[in-house]
Amino acid sequence: MMPFTDEDLRPPVSSIIESKVAPMLARDGGAIELLDIKDGRVFVQLQGACVGCSASGSTLKYVVEKELKAAIHPDLEIVNVPQGMENKLEEI
Template identity: 85%
Template sequence: MMPFSDEDLRPPVSNIIETRIAPMLARDGGAIELLDIIGGRVFVQLQGACVGCSASGSTLKFIVEKELKAAIHPDLQIVNVPQGMENNLQEL
């Protein structure tokens, strides 16, 4: 069980995405956006060169998920939101 509320998670998740993850992705033409946090599930969207890239699954698992779980809590769930699904997070 997640010991933090979604509101408590937002500032540190946002900070890590902006300061650690986004710069790494930007070096290869990619980007990431934090869409929402619901029930301890972090909804992000890979953008730019990451869209359609064959390595995007690895990027999500070994960069985004690894950084967030190590820095915040190992039970965080990271969900990549496909383009066009931004308004349907409950379906993911």
């Protein structure tokens, strides 16, 4: 069980994404946006060169999720939101 509320998670998750993940993706022409956090699930959307990149799934799992789990809580889960699904997170 997650010992934090979704509101508690937003500042540290946002900080890690902005300071560590986004600059790394930007070097390859990509970007990432934090859309929401619900029940310990971090909803992000990959953008730019990351869209359609064959390594994007590995990047999310082994870079972004690993960083968030190590820094915040091991039960966090990262979810990539496909283009056009931003308003349908409950369906993902």
